[in-house]
Amino acid sequence: MTPPLEKEALVRAAVGEPGSTRRTLGRRVRSTATAYGFLGPTIALVLTFFVVPGILLLILSFTDLASVNFGDPWNFVGFANFERLFTDRFFPKILRNTVFYVFTTLILFNLGLALVLALVTTNIPRRSGFFFRLVWLLPRLTPSVVYILMWKRIAQAEPFGIYNQLVPEFLGASGGNLFLGGSPWTFVILTNGFIGASFGMIIFTSALLSIPEDLLTAAKVDGASTWRIIRDIKLPLIKWPLLFIATYQTLSLLTSFEYILLLTEGGPGLFTTEVWALTAYKRAFASYAGNSQWAFGATWAIVLVTVALMFAVVYVKLFKFKELIQEPRIDNL
């Protein structure tokens, strides 16, 4: 809608009052400048930390820059790195691992457990709910190295891991590699999931708490069961936060690798728990005898960035984000 002042100026301009066009233009410039002024810091951040590195990454992926050729950093090799990547014997396995890791963690924890936690902690007395949410925030508050060290101490093979030391004996089962060694994926997903769940839990809790109480009371008066209330009232009303978390966490999981690096380093064995972002990191920065292949690492990373962008576009289209940002849906209830 055109603001009244601007409308007035337009009318004056239409009837040919002198100076009106200049004033209108001035206002427009000012209003555009104000808008860009507010957007400025964000644009600068996105340009500095995403667009520019993205372009550098792209350029780098067409070179053969590695520790061995510092002297000739811009030796362009065309699509050689991409060819190497797509013909890598382990490329399909790493791709499968990444899809498995992202969607299992997303569905079971970042969405599933987060929703269960939000529903449970909003259905119990307020103080208890607050306490349990705080407990579930602990993994996120713990420094990543400390967090993973704790998991490692719990899950190591007998006789070192706490679980393998105590539980099999207690259950009368034979000890050994019940956890980390035997089922590394369980641990990769648990460690990441416990952290991821807390983010969704907070967003869902705030969404659930903002559902008007009279809707729930009315349903109860009509004799609706708890399950019915959740299914037919709460879930439809928090649809938008659910879609937001699904999008945000997919992208976040796609590019996360630090907990896997600390927990299993992508092993044991042959790339068992190696995900795409970890490969990009290892190629660029981790090599025992010291030949970091920055260009090849950049190639893995740029393909990942492209995939992430594609996911983002698909989610935006699929979940109709345009509608989401038009009006704050949760306040509209």
Place this chain on the structure above:
Amino acid sequence: MKRRKKRLPGLMILGIAFALVAAACAGADTVDTPPETVIVEVEVPGVTVTSIVEVEVEVPTGGELITLVARCRAKQSIEEGRCNNLLRGVVDANAALEASGDDRRVQVKIIQDNPAAGDYVTEFELSSAAGEAPDIIAAAAVNVGTWGASGIIADVTDMIGDYPEFDDIVPSLWASTELNDRRYGVPLDAEARPLYFRKDLLAELGWSQAEIDSLPARLASGEYTWEDMFDTAEEAVDAGVVDPGFGWWPRPKNGPDFLYYYYAAGGELMDPSGALIYDTAAAKIVYEIMGDAVARDILLDTRLDGDWGNWHNGVAFGNVLFWFAGSWQWAEWAEFFVADLGGEEYLFENVGFGPIPALARGTNTPITLTNPFAYMVSSATENVDLALLVISKATTTELNTEYALASGKLGILKSQADYEPYTSARFQSEMAPILEFTTFQPNSPFFSAWSDAYYLGIAAVVSGEATPEEAVDIVVDQLENELGDNVIIK
């Protein structure tokens, strides 16, 4: 207007503060023209006791005080001599400068901690790319292959002769710092990688004291082979002396050790032109050995999990019968793991060592590998001569011996053969003969990729994801993808 006036003093203060910070930063340059005398107090944490060393640097009028930054990767308290010895060398270095009529004086700032090997290497490469490399770095000599080729460390070949201290270094050690017949570093230590065994567990298995005591000699003569070791480990598992999977342990992640398996299996690594070779027959033997160890229940299929903490706990406290490790790890166990049980005394009582046994299916001779550390000088430094001067003053019999004894490393100087504190050290004197069987890693810019690919085969077989034949195929595939024409598949 009033408001603007009020803001002015604030802005001025900010401006002054900014100018002060800028001036302070400018003052932090490596080269100063200081007043006549500068007293530099340096606290040198000694190996066992912390001692304070005051280094008085007198700079002649018009002279320069040059600060060198030294970067060392060192385990706390046992390997800190790497950088601390450079600090200690500063006094002698300045005395030498004064004696030669040079107006420059030097001081050393050290950055010393213990990051992972790969991270440390990356840090130096990235700091070099950013123009912020330390002047001196103590790193594994194998890095000479990559760093020499990329030009981030200085070629010091023509300057080594200017420092008489370097004449004392055992000549064969220089090879580890060479690339294409040029020297890129100064050896700092040497080590061996032996087979360790638990004496108490062997006794529990029924070995006589004489059999246990003679094991190092039988290992050195080749009489007791790798295959014998596996048989003994299997017996120990079957007899319940150790748990299944705890009969024999290699290191838990990739590293120089696995290269001597390949050498022991008869593998060739470099052709005369300097190209790397992947000998499929030798590699297959290595993969078969690893698969065999898992199949016979003497090695856990999850052992290569990269977890050093878990690994050290296993070997230091007597859960494992045989293991391959480094000589320096003896000092780690004594200091960090079994100190309460008696430290080194406990180890001598319960742990023995000898060369890596001969692999009857391979070369059938005992073996070990040395991956020495060396001081290297950044090619970005303007003071290569001063860096070498300080390094030369740290390469003395006394300082190097103190470092070697604390760190479980072996000496590098000819003079140590007659130096009582070194010759009377039991661990060093028993470990040194193992060097007779030593081998090295190649200084090749492509070795890193070779090593990563070769290790993939080991990881694949141990985890049960590939047979030895499949492992060879995987590695060949990987090497061709990674190195193309820079590797010869034999």
